[in-house]
Each structure stands twice: as C-alpha cells, then as structure tokens.
Amino acid sequence: QSVLTQPPSASGTPGQRVAISCSGSSSNIGINVVNWYQQVPGTAPRLLIYKNNQRPSGVPDRFSGSKSGTSASLAISGLQSEDEAVYYCATWDASLNGHVVFGGGTKLTVL
C-alpha cells in the first residue's frame, strides 16, 4: 500500500490528452513539491517533471504537471505511442524523520 495513491492504469488513443492523478496527505504533497518519473518497460526510470511543474531539458512540452492541496496531476497531451510507460509520482514525507515516498505507479497504455 503506497503512501501516494495513483490509479493503476490509464489509457488513451494517439493525439488524445490523458491525466494521471496522485493523491497524498498534509505530511507529503500538502507541504512539499511533487516529482514525476517515467519508466518504459525494461529500462530505468527517468525524471519527467520536477518541483510540481518543471520539465527537465529534453522532456517534450506535451508533458505538464500541477499540484493543488494534497493532490497532484500529470497531464500528457498529443499522446504518442512512445508515451506508453509506467508513471510514478514522488515527494518528500515529513513524518518519521523524513523520507521519500513514491506512488504505486500508473501504467499508461496507448491504444
């Protein structure tokens, strides 16, 4: 059971817009920034969004992040087949002397 709650799956057709939610609490998302990671099957995770809504260089602007209260969201517009991957949200949790928490991951399927 992950501290951050994500839907286990999401899907969309090429060109569509998809949003993935990440729900936390006042000890994590409520007071800290949220980061998103993309993991294509068989490969290492890579940073997709940091500090709620910032994109590292090389990440297309089709990807965007937002945060409100104790929830965060990752949006992917103009869905492409290469976006098929598992997406994880993560943040710092201030409880128990501080630690990183990940969401359980959302498997995105491009139909």
Add this chain to the structure above:
Amino acid sequence: QVQLVESGGDLVKPGESLRLSCAASGFTFSDYYMTWVRQAPGQGLEWMSYISDDGRTTYFADSVKGRVTVSRDNTANSLFLQISSLGAEDTAIYYCARVAVVNGLVSYSYMDVWGTGTAVTVSS
C-alpha cells in the same frame, strides 16, 4: 556525459549480506546527494536511502532501517549500499540516482539522473 553505473548485484542466499556499488562520472560527484531506489519484480519503485553530498547525513526508509548502510567515497566518485540479513523480499533491481537538492532543502529534492540498475536475487 553524466553517467551512473551500478554493480555488485548477485544471487545470494537468505541471511547473507551484499555490497552494491555505484560509479559516477561526468559531474562533480561531491556536489550532490545520492540515493538508492529498488524495484522488486513486477512491482513499483521503493525508495531506500539518501546520503548527503559530504556523507555526513543519511535518511532511510523504515522498511530497511537497521539492515542497510549507505556510504560514499567522494575521492573515487563512488556510492555504496550494504544490505545485511537478506531475505526474499530484497530480490529486486537496485538503482542509484543523483539527487538535486533545491535551496538546501531535501524536501524539494528530485532524482535527476538514474543508473541502469543491478539485479539482486535472494534464493536458497
């Protein structure tokens, strides 16, 4: 280019210990916090530990606290993870990652460079 390469993964027996290494290149290793994250087969990502840039401060997940030691050698650009009393639940791919700490606040940190991982299997 910026690169992290893990090594040391192996097939080990329950109860044994293992030391994993992560070799960094392409950046000033001593400027960055580092972290270990693992992924059990078919499962999600599990954060294990942070170590500060100077090695003096560490954070651990409750799930591994007391069984895991993290250390670094900034002169050798290397990060280490020692796990003791290994059990089947430790079977996973272990990733090291570079941590960008914003304004000195770990609560604003993110993992911006990842290694390709090293596989640990615990089985008799």
